[in-house]
Amino acid sequence: MPSTHQRPAAMVHxxxxxxxxxxxxxxxxxxxxxxxxxxLAMLLDTLAAAExxxxxxxxxxxxxxxxxxxxxxxRAVELAEDPGELNAALRHGARPVARHGTVAALQADxxxxxxxxxxxxxxxxxxxxxxxxxxxxxxxxxxVAARGEDLAPRFxxxxxxxxxxxxxxxxxxxxPTLRCDVDTPSDLDTAVALGVGRHTAAxxxxxxxxxxxxxxxxxxxxxxxxxxxxxHRDQPTGRRTGEDHRPGRRHERRR
Numbered sequence: 001m002p003s004t005h006q007r008p009a010a011m012v013h014x015x016x017x018x019x020x021x022x023x024x025x026x027x028x029x030x031x032x033x034x035x036x037x038x039x040l041a042m043l044l045d046t047l048a049a050a051e052x053x054x055x056x057x058x059x060x061x062x063x064x065x066x067x068x069x070x071x072x073x074x075r076a077v078e079l080a081e082d083p084g085e086l087n088a089a090l091r092h093g094a095r096p097v098a099r100h101g102t103v104a105a106l107q108a109d110x111x112x113x114x115x116x117x118x119x120x121x122x123x124x125x126x127x128x129x130x131x132x133x134x135x136x137x138x139x140x141x142x143x144v145a146a147r148g149e150d151l152a153p154r155f156x157x158x159x160x161x162x163x164x165x166x167x168x169x170x171x172x173x174x175x176p177t178l179r180c181d182v183d184t185p186s187d188l189d190t191a192v193a194l195g196v197g198r199h200t201a202a203x204x205x206x207x208x209x210x211x212x213x214x215x216x217x218x219x220x221x222x223x224x225x226x227x228x229x230x231x232h233r234d235q236p237t238g239r240r241t242g243e244d245h246r247p248g249r250r251h252e253r254r255r
Contacts, residue, residue, distance in 0.1 A: 011055060011056075011057040011101060011102065012055050012056050012057065012101070012102045012103070012104050012122055012144070013056075013057065013058040013059070013060065013101060013102065013103045013104070014050055014056055014058070014059045014060070014103075014104050014105075014106045015060050015062060015090055015093035015094050015103060015104070015105050015106070015151070016043075016046065016047065016050070016059060016060070016061045016062070016105075016106050016107075016108050017061075017062045017063070017082065017086055017089040017090055017093070017105070017107075017108065018043055018061055018062065018063035018065060018068050018082070018108045019063075019065070019082075019086075020063075020064065020065045020082075021036040021039050021040060021065050021067055021068065022036065024039045025038075025039050025109065025182070025183065027183050027184050028182065028183060028184060028185065028187075028188065030185065031184075031185040031188050032203060032204060034203060034206075036067070037203050038200070038203050038204070039109075040067065040068065040071065040199075041111065041197075041199035041200040041202065041203040042108065042109050042110070042111040042182060042199075042200055043061075043068070043108045043109075044071070044197070044199040045110075045111040045112075045113065045196060045197025045198070045199045045200050046106065046107070046108050046109070046110045046111065046113055046197075047059065047061070047072075047075075047077065048197055048198075048199075049110070049113035049114060049115050049118060049177075049197065050106060050113070050115075050118060051076065051077075052115040053115040053118045053119050053122070054115075054119060055118075055119055055122045055123070056118070056122075057101075058078065059076075059077045059078065060077065060078040060079070060080055060093045061077050061078070061079055061080070061108075062079075062080045062081070062082050062089040062090070062092060062093040063079070063080075063082050064081050064082040065082075080092060080093050086153075086155050086156070087153045087154065087155055087156070090105045090143075090151060090153040090155070091150075091151060091153065094145070094150075094151040094153075101147055102127050102144065102145065102146065102147050103144075103145050103151055104122070104125075104142060104143060104144040104145065104151075105142070105143040105151060105153055105155075106118075106141070106142055107140075107141045107142070107181050109181045109182045109183070110141060110177070110178065110180065110181055110182070111182060111191050111196040111197055111199075111200035112177045112180050112191040112192075112194040112195055112196050112197070113177045113178060113180075113197075114177045114178075117173075117175035117176070117177045117178040118142075118175075118178055120173045120175050121142055121171045121173060121175050121178055122144065124171050124172070124173050125144040125169075125171065127144075127146060127147060128144070128146050128169065129144060129145055129146050129149060129167055129168045129169065130143075130144045130168055130169045130170070130171055131143045131144070131160065131163040131164070131168040131169075131170060131171065132170075132171040132175065132178055132179060133160040133170060133171075133179065134160070134179050134180075134181050135176070135179045135180055135181075135190070137160060138157075138158055138159075138160050138161070139159055139160060139181065140155060140159040140160050140163055141178055141179055141181050142171070142178060143155075143163060143168065144168075152166055154166060176194060177194055177195075180194055192204070
């Protein structure tokens with residue numbers, strides 16, 4: 001359980017890197033009949049949770065995919081060109097903003113992410129350098145740099161150990177939806193069990209293929225959450241979709 005004496009979370013600028021949809025999540029292929037729609041939906045659910053997190057004041061999505069940029073144009077996020085490699089993309093997105101406040105890298109494949117889990121992790125970081133390991137304990141889903149510090153991302157195989165070696169402190173709070181990144185069909189089953197966001201639920205409901213590991217998760221019975229109240233519902237329907245953005249957020253396109 002997180003300490004009750006944590007420092008308040010600093011306001012954070014999130015950097016979210018997104019590969020071209022045609023090349024993203026190759027190990028997840030076969031989990032849905034519409035792979036690109038699934039990858040995009042996971043991004044949208046990740047962003048919905050991030051936007052609903054009080055400690056997050058700005059979000060930059062680093063991507064050169066035309067579908068992603070078209071989908072996000074007009075939303076309360078900033079866009080930056082992807083230089084082509086994950087760590088380079090994060091450095092590119094973080095460099096202009098790091099000197100102005102706390103910057104953090106968030107993976108784009110967290111469809112079950114809840115604002116409460118992201119808020120808990122950011123509060124534990126307290127504006128210092130920290131990282132959140134994935135459920136396997138080897139990867140990284142969130143990397144936080146202190147104000148004015150270089151993000152110094154080391155994503156890739158064994159990134160959790162690499163970030164720890166680079167001076168980042170491991171987040172210890174029980175934040176399962178922040179740790180549940182999706183790279184494989186098995187990961188997707190885990191996310192579904194936690195309750196995915198409405199975009200991912202909708203794609204899976206209309207484009208699910210038979211996978212033995214997911215047999216207990218009928219498309220019409222998937223749990224999902226809304227930003228309005230972060231509650232679970234039994235059916236992927238309903239009017240409260242959580243697309244209202246907080247006042248004062250502005251869309252800027254960075255090239």
